[in-house]
Amino acid sequence: MSVSLDLADPKTRPVVEAPALHPVRAGGEDKPSLIGMSRDELGDALVNAGVPEKQRRMRTAQLWHWLYVRGVSDFSHMANVSKDLRARLAEDYTIERPEIVTEQISVDGTRKWVLRFPPRGAGRPVEIETVYIPEEGRGTLCVSSQVGCTLTCTFCHTGTQRLVRNLTSGEIVSQMLLARDRLGDFPDIDTPAGAIVPSAGRLISNVVLMGMGEPLYNFDNVVTALGVISDNEGLSMSRRRITLSTSGVVPEIVRAGEETGVMLAISLHAVNDELRNELVPINKKYPLDQLLDACRNYPGSSNARRITFEYVMLKDVNDSLEDAKNLVRMLQGIPAKINLIPFNPWPGSLYECSDWDQIERFADYVNQAGYASPIRTPRGRDIFAACGQLKSESERMRKSDRERMESARILELSGNGEA
Template sequence: MTLSIDLTSAQTRASLGASARLPEKPSLVGMSRDEMAEALGEAGVPERQRRMRVQQLWHWLYVRGVSDFSQMFNISKDLRVQLDRHFTVARPEVVEEQISNDGTRKWLFRFPPRGAGRPVEVETVYIPEEGRGTLCISSQVGCTLTCSFCHTGTQKLVRNLTAEEILTQLMTARDRLGDFPDAGTPDGAIVPAEGRKITNIVMMGMGEPLYNFEAVKKALLIASDGDGLSLSKRRITLSTSGVVPEIFRTGDEIGVMLAISLHAVRDDLRDMLVPINKKYPLEQLMDACRKYPGLSNARRITFEYVMLRDVNDSIDDAKELVRLLRGIPAKINLIPFNPWPGTNYQCSEWETIEKFADYINQAGYASPIRTPRGRDILAACGQLKSESERMRKSDRLALEAMMIAGHGEA
């Protein structure tokens, strides 16, 4: 049974218009240490104290997960009041939390307005698995890429997310999962006794991360900082549809694992499925992959390949995929197509997917078939879309009918 919790109070909904008129305090979340020191100086913190205060704040924000200055117990009360007057460390509003029958969770987060803009909403998904938990994070509100099989691509781009908004998706998810230590016990364990629930993050949510490179870079460097959230860069994967000029920079400046949304092995088909291919065709994309910094058998590129019935799932496609990836340390994630209301695509037959995987495996590439997760709450790959364009009840019924009829069944 799917559980959906609407966490927006009537009072909150009524105040949304007023919130756009409130003065905007900068958030300390998402600032580098140097930026934080400079901001503290502008707020009146003496220069001789700034390095120590940055260290304290970094610990409270990213190790303890505190979202209120009043809980920073080793900082004087007067300074806490001063910090609260100038800055915020608040989380986004959690509008809705949906829990799939397979344990997948999807949150709808609402961020306050920026400048003259309005509040915006994004979706973030947590996928629990044996021995690990993966958080799928969004980098933009909407998307410009219009990939024809992707639900997110039907929502126009509203704006890029800031480094703060990217990071607070992770931090709020850790709040909801009990993945931060108790702020009231400063001598307690750094992580809960049973270990972290979020062990991996993937930039595979709404938007194209490499069209928001600087904010994504800043957020991921903070997420992987050893004195804070401390996620290994080998447990962070950035997925791109093929923004070729930024691929080398991703490896060189961020150093995380790379995933490519491939989905087709011929330019004519990929032009239709992933239109950015018209700008950066397969030859350029493969060349950029071969030059990815740190590429090795221990740091392979993941190629994502959605299985579309009678579109890209033939053995000839599998043969061309093997030829295309020759010389690139790689694994291929085969993704059974996840249906959404209004789509014209269907998932490949299970037997077809298995034959496709067998061919690639025999050619020496790992090709796991991704188990669909969270389909019943539209949390699966390619299904995310802001609930600002909230799915109507009729759409939910249409999705259920598609599932029962076997469309996209894997």
């Protein structure tokens, strides 16, 4: 069966209203969460809850197993933890998941969750988006690191939403926990009937920090979260299957490699400073020569661990054959692969996607030069889940409401003028 969708019309997007399996508990938002704590921090929390110092290591391992291997979100389910300790932990801490505002499922199986977190000084509860992209050989979870963004990249929908606050390490990790809940990727949970998931292996096999926000502007929380996600006695995600994407926060790039050991992706999109200043304004602060030097010094990079350079294809902007030649020339000496991304439109965007035959010509040139350059087929466009389209639903609604009010005001003034 074929489905025809007008991508610009939200009325035609298939939205599944998903019940929150683990809704935020009323009044519990002032309790710190154990999710996302490092092992040392979790041990400190247990000692604060009355665990003797000599039991600290053993109890920490117990909780770590329940949180990240079994995936429990209720202290009462921790069968080998004493009732007294469970009660003390429940009184002072939480391990609940964020609230699911909506769950949208694309015609291609991509899932997008709008998740709500407590205010934490932001004035009101905040929302972010998390996306799961299933493919034949893998399932990729795209995780957000901030609510909004400060970088205002002109091709990116998230850049039109002002930064509200950083996500905590727990809020970053909880995106993965919730996705594994919803996909049946924990031992005691079955995969939902009809879910589109990889044909074999782990349902979430890759994690990319390519959602809302700039990860390196939330450095400490991101590093702590990645330590939890990659811990081999818990969620056990290989560092080679975790990719951190940055728009070019040069001072933190090498440090990120040293402290996380994960793969690096650079949101590049232009081959000269003049154009990149326009597309990715952080380039005015950290121009291309500084960015490329940081990439050359990225710890562990090699032909087996290449840096990914993301390049969105914008019609008549950065997609000429001359741009392809300059791109190849610019990346010489860096273990690199190029990820060509057809531009994903969003309401009010200034750009068009390059013609497909032009994208293929561009790809052919960089492939012949020795760079693995797959063309990433757009996924989840019909639910605004594709690369560069993320923006919290409440921000979209507020913008729509403002536009409707402005239209009504103009009509009213026009009517008064005619009268």
